[in-house]
Amino acid sequence: MQNILTCAQMRAADKYTIGTMGVPAQELMERAGRAIAEEVRTLLETLGGRRVLAVCGGGNNGGDGWCAARLLSDWGYETAVYTLTDKLSADCAAQRAQYGGKVYTQFPEETFDAMIDAVFGTGFHGAPEGVFLDAIEKMNQSGAKIVSADIPSGLNGDTGTYFSCVQAAVTVTIGELKGGLLLSNGPDVCGKIVRKDIGIQLPERAAAGRSEAEDFVKIFPPRKKNTNKGSFGKAVILAGSLAYTGAPLLSAGAALRCGCGYTQLAIPQELFGYYVGKFPEVILTGVPSENGYLCPDEEFLRGLMRGADSIAVGMGCGVSKQLHEILAFLLSEYRGTLVIDADAINTLAEYGADILREKSCRVIMTPHPKEFSRVSGREMSEVLTEGAVLAKQFAAEYGVMLLLKGHTSVITNGKFSVFNTEGTPALAKGGSGDVLSGIIASLAARGVNGMDAASCGAFLLGRAGILAQKRFGEYSVTPGDVIRELPAAILSLREF
Template sequence: MKRILTAEQMKKCDSYTIETVGIPSRELMQRAADAAFREIMSSGLDLTKVLCICGTGNNGGDGLAVAMLLHESGVKTEFFVCGDVSRMTEECAYRYDVLKKEGVNEQTELELAGVTLVVDGLLGIGITGDVRDEAADVIDLVAASGVPVAALDIPSGVNADTGGIMGRALTAQLTIAFARLKAGHLLYPGRKNCGRTMVADIGIGEDGISDDALIMELAEIQDIKKLIPHRDPHSHKGTYGRVLTVAGSEGMCGAAYFSALASYRSGAGLVEVFTPKANLPIIQTRLPEAIVTGWADNAAVILSERLKAADSCVIGPGLGKGSNAAELVKVALVSDLPLVADADALNLIAECDELKGKLRMRTAPTVITPHAAEMSRLCGVSISDVLHDPVKISTDFSKEYGVVCVMKNSATVVAMNDRVFINNTGSSALAKGGSGDVLTGIIGAFLAAGKDALTSATAGVYIHGLSGELAAEELSEYSVLATDTADHIGKAIKKIMQK
């Protein structure tokens, strides 16, 4: 797992390294500059004329140190300082003096004519408010010029904790992240501004944040391999669990099919679909492997009985909000089965204090998989508030309700209390109806196989995204359907297990 840091955590790690480990700040800045210089030189970017744009803080010092290295290597290099030179930090001022003594050309007015690459050392990871004044003007001029950008740590104007754009931001072709990834490198929209992101090891450890509650990580393919349920040659269908999929409404049976298919593709031994009787012929035709239980009257009573035979339950896809739906959700919530709640199950919970109470009282493993609109209803906030800081809203909800929250988005966040995974698989191919239903089926299968909620959600989200990527390789991002994503789960798992 790769640790992801907030700006404050990075600051603590810096301080610990300087004050306790004993590595001077100047040495750390030089290491950062050396790493950035190597990445820039090997990037393939046009280095005919490089302009290093620097602020007056330590990110500016990084930029000035890079300018010195470029100059020494023979690259035509100039630098521009945005802000009052007299207010530079000590390390930034030191680098500025070195450049002046060496005769490196300083632009006193920003001039981008002939520049083939801008090195962005303007703001760094510490900004908390919108970019203003001269810095805003500089960003606008660089953006309008179309000159490629290599960003130091993070593109100026991108919030390192949320990925939000602080009024305006540079868009880089290359970003060199110092020491660790920050959440803003992975969360949209800032992720788009980062371009290709490289992490530079500059000798800063994590001892300075050993007491921090928040732990964010990026799960990589070799990590996911360890999370997938083991297949034993001496096993049977009961070994891998039985998923009960409570899904579909009259005229809406597709969601039930997508979820059930995904559970089977993810290794479930048995999948039972609990759906209105009108859907039976279609489900039985499309997925003959499934057990299908239809209901018309007494749905809640029948569901109570069917839950006794299951190892996990998925509820919500295509369920609708009809007369029986809320009662079905209540029955599922009061059961002691591992549960995945999605779609209309979440919408019903959002509308009903009793169901919220049942969710809060659950002791069995529980995963919710809302998209931004569903999360806004659950939390009673706007969609923009949800998207502004998905990590915080997911961790807050998880703590309040005792669930694993899978906040679906272009970069999905999986949160259990203060433990967070940010997913980096997937593509626009998954922006199709039914994709979320496929995800519920994967998670439900892993829960049925005995995996815990956080493991099931983290592995499920990764596999779901990778399945969409593999389907898009064959069909294009335009043409992938939910069934295609489900049908590529096997290829995704195979790719993971071969690592």
């Protein structure tokens, strides 16, 4: 798990390292400058170029740029610095004093092979203006490959949003990852993200991290020989309606591939005949229903809960008062892990989410941004810019685990958040969420704790999507293709 910090937390860690741990600020700047210079050198070796322009602001980020330019000059590269301001921090001024190369006070007209973006750092917020905006635009128009120091200038390091922003080929993030590099538009402007550890110490444990394959090896250990299907739990998929008949099959198919001992598919009674034989491996059950939509029946639900280690509900169910009554009963009476997805979330938004407050089961909710906007009562614009924060607040308020889907999915229990970046735009297709709910239900049925089940589920969906994309391309992958790649995704964990 790689630490993720907010910009304020990163600045606090920098201050702690200098003030409490006694590492001189200039020593940290030298390390940061060297880390940036090394990445520029690597890029130039690939390009075959020699000419570098560092574009430097007046803060410590600018100081990193001056340092990198000096080191590259020492290594034999032709360097120059465009300085945007005479108002420099003390550490930035110290680095400028050591640089002996060409300095511009206006953006140079000559061409360069690479540029170092050292305009703004973690202290930036808002929109670039004046000479700073002009510098960003000219860097983007220059045709040079840009290496950004810590954060592409103009990018909000916490949210990944921007008004005008450097389009980097490489971003050398210093110390720890910042959330904005991974969220919203961040990945589209950062290019390749390279994290460089320069010895900055954290005053306290990070409250977020980016998941990696090695984090989930423990979830798929070699099975003991003395086991049986009962050893691996039972997942129930309670899903479907006359209007949405495919969702239950996708969820059940994914659950079958992720290791639970039993998968039970519970669908409206009217659909039962159509489902017979679709998956010989599942326990197929007809649910009391009316006109193809689920109806609450306490006696039936008690029987369904019996022996169920996890229940995933909502996929393709449609929004209804009847589904809300089913959710209320499950929340009150069930003792396992309840995965609430799709129309179950929309139903909570329509008929009331307060039933989440009093519950006897563990709850994992898996909304996409629009579903989260509905159930949280927040504007879509807020979710798209502050989703990670809002998800954490919602999880804490309602005592649930929440997986907010996106190109970077955020999984949180209200205290710690996991950012999942494994994935592909090929997954932007109806049905991918149904696959995810089945994966999570299967993992939870095996006894995997909720945060690990949700985090691993998001990772496996993303990894399987990548494998499917390699076969079919970004445009032609279907959720069924993703399910077929789940075994390979799981096997890939053994590489660690």
